[in-house]
Amino acid sequence: MKQEDFDIPEVFRRAMEEAGWRAEQEDDGGDRPPRRPFAPPARSPRFNRMLILVFLALLFIFSLGSIASFYTDFLWFDHLGFRDMFVKRLTVRAIVFGVAFVLAIVVLLGNWLPARLRAVRAAQATGGSAPGLGPIISGVAVVLSFLLASAAAGQWEELLLYLNAQPFGIEVPIFGRDVAFYVFNLPVYRFIQGWLFTLVLIALLGLLPIYSIPNLEELQRGTWRPLRSELLWRHAAVLGGVLLLLWAAGYALDMFDLLYSTRGVAFGAGYTDLRAGLWALRLQMAFMLLTALGVFYNALRPAPRLPLITGALWLFSVLVIGGVLPGVMQRYVVEPNELTLETPYIENNIALTRRAYDLERIEARDFGQVQDLQPQDLLDNEDVLRNIRLWDWRPLQRTYIQLQGLRPYYSFTDVDVDRYVIDGEQRQVMLGTRELDKSKLPAPSWVNRNLEFTHGYGIVMNPVNEVTADGQPSFFIQDFPPRSRVSIEVTRPEIYYGELTNDTVYVGSNRQEFSYPSGNTNVYTNYSGTGGVVLDSFLKRLAFAMRQSDPNVLLNDDITPTTRAQFRRQIQERIRALTPFLLLDADPYMVVNDEGRLIWLQDAYTVSDDFPYATPVRIPTGAATDDPTQPVTTTRTVNYMRNAVKIAVDAYNGTVSYYVSDPNDPIIRSYARAFPGVFQPFENMPADLMAHVRYPEGLLNVQADLYTTYHMTDVRVFYNKEDLWQIPNEVANGQEGPIEPYYVTLPLPGSNEPEYLLILPFSPATKNNMIAWLAARNDPAHYGQLIVYELPKQELVFGPIQIEGRIDQEPAISEQFTLWDQRGSSVIRGNLLVLPINQSFLYIEPVYLESDTSALPELKRIVTASNSAVAMAETLSGSLVALSRGSTDTPIVVVDDGVVDDGAEPTPAPTPEVILNPQTIEEYVAAANAHLAAAEEAQRNGDWATYGRELEALQQTLTELSAVIDQTE
Incomplete structure (x- = not known):
């Protein structure tokens, strides 16, 4: 056959070329048709609009969960009275996100789009092209800008502290700045420097594919001419110079970080850090600035030798002056004279650690x-x-569960020590909270878990020093409903918010809620408090159904417009959602106020890891799992700590109140300025709660x-x-x-x-x-x-x-x-x-x-x-x-x-008759036993005067007995 029989017809050739294909010709004599640039098929504006609408619809559908969470969060903050805090946090995050996004998109597109135009023009001069690259560049820039802006918005706490910073009134002697600069300002400066460095680095790295893609065929043939383009290198030189300037700024911040050095005998900057490390950082910053200037100069005129020389000097300062010299100085200068040379820096560590x-x-x-x-x-x-405490909380907790759990689905997560005025006398007591453990429900249906079994019930209290005849605690408060034998009465025993309440329930519905068991029957109740978001519209029910991924919220007929959705019921989770910047103590405790209501008291700390010279410690931050009964395992390193806030959470309504217990703490003063009205003075705490605060x-x-x-x-x-x-x-x-x-x-x-x-x-x-x-x-x-x-x-x-x-x-x-x-x-x-x-x-x-x-x-x-x-x-x-x-x-x-029985008088043992004038050894022994028995009886009755007299008589009798024995011998 002839070659013409195998040629592709002209009509198909044109179709393939329009689709971006070329007919391959045999190398033995066949002529290759001229290349045509790929041109995508034209789309109508209507088709483009449809694509955009489909994309927006898909984006909206996938965002419904986030929208529902946002809306229910707003409702939750609003019903607790923290709407202004929610709006301010949202506003700050939105502003930071917007500014960061605009800056990132301007930097990225401001560099990449002009680079694409120059690259395409240069490629067209040699027959190359980059079809469809513009939309790809824009899309990548938008995604990266979104990620960078999200990272910036995540720093809203640091930014709020920076904007509302209060002085510590403590000047750090090395650089002469107040501690507030290190705690409030320096973290923001570090983030801005790192964020800008990342942004410029991304812009710089993006130049390589932008200049390369239009010339892929040339690069595939091994021609590297496109990468040696003067346009590319000048553009890269400008961005590289900016990147090195930001690098130099990092060295300026690293100088302040010397105050957190661990090199010396004590935490903080020592002799070597300030005599070698500080100067090394200064030289590195200077050489980095010179290198940046050299790179900028290359944008105007090729002169690679200049940045190479300054870069070599920078590398020398890093390896020798910053690496070798401090080690040599520490070993051969400081260690032989450590106390003499390090004395002023040890003084700084001692003074500032004690202050921190x-x-x-x-x-x-x-x-x-x-x-x-x-x-x-x-x-x-x-x-x-x-008031001596005889009960250890760990065995007592197991005793509570056995004696006062009463049903397998009740549990006591902890037993706390507190004091109450009982009958005009302050008594120390142990107190446990009976919470509902839904993992042990016999029939955990959706209705039981969400509508019926909604709360724990009551507390158990016993004095720390009383024991029954069989070795059990003598209860002040016990059973269902709470039965008290002292002046403390629990009038609102339901516990809707606690340490085990980590689920969502719907209260105030048409279905009555289980309150407590009574014999062979159960006692039910209807919630009448203010806790939870009222589901008074279809939109709210839909939002909660989407938040919980639970269609039963919409389908259940017992949920009415007066039903309340209670979520974030675990008290520490609740507080963290409101004030994530506070570190919570691991042990909240329950208080019965004068009205008989149950109130949780939670201690909260303000902490920082940026206090200069202060020795850091690792402290627990919370349980590693959602189970609050598990040991605390997660930790955080800090070097400043204050018990700045006492928090009260109502166990029935879930209201949260913050009281500033350390008004001298600059961190809590800064947060109080950022969120006016949230943190109340300590004096505003109700007196019946103030009586139970504890260190x-x-x-x-x-x-x-x-x-x-x-x-x-x-x-x-x-x-x-x-x-x-x-x-x-x-x-x-x-x-x-x-x-x-x-x-x-x-x-x-x-x-x-x-x-x-x-x-x-x-x-x-x-x-x-x-x-x-x-x-x-x-x-x-x-x-x-x-x-x-x-x-x-x-x-x-x-x-x-x-x-x-x-x-x-x-x-x-x-x-x-x-x-x-x-x-x-x-x-x-x-x-x-x-x-x-x-x-x-x-x-x-x-x-x-x-x-x-x-x-x-x-x-x-x-x-x-x-x-x-x-x-x-x-x-x-x-x-x-x-x-x-x-x-x-x-x-x-x-x-x-x-022993002391449950409020009943113990049967007294017969008291031997006291022999007034003993003569024989047997009579002295009998008299001693009589005095001992009388002293024991007086102590049981609280008659301490008689107790003392009998002990003195016992002492005298034993002394006389000893003398009689000596005479006998």
């Missing part, structure tokens, strides 16, 4: 000479003994841990760690670990008025004895005052772990523990309390017994100890009496059968 964590507010006092515990010390502290354990743990080092303010002592302390260990719940702070009611040394304190002992770093103890005052008149009482260093005062060892070494106690562990049960040792009593210390540890077949711990024994004796008995009074006897001679262990 408010340690300078801790008042140091001498405790005075420590004396052995005497019976008179117990008489002088009647109120203290009446948070989380903050005291942080402060105490730092104070073990930063109580040393002398540089030489600090450097040598001559007086380093530690948090002592204890054995609790079968594990040895650091002792936890504990709330007690006792008078401070030198005072006669008992008050509510949070205390924590200290030990020397290498020993187990006690060296000091820290007290945080909680009563409103003195709230937040911190006092540390330092013990004489020449005297031995037993620390907690030493007392634990003495308990284990006491044969009678050890034998009893071993016996219990072998009888199908296990011994649980509670927290060891170290209580300062006058000039002495009383150690108290409760002992629980838990059967292997049930999770019902019973309080069986109370161990008490002093510096000279250890005693154990069934009751605190018996243990204290035994301790009083043993403190003058040898340790004595007694077992006392007297």
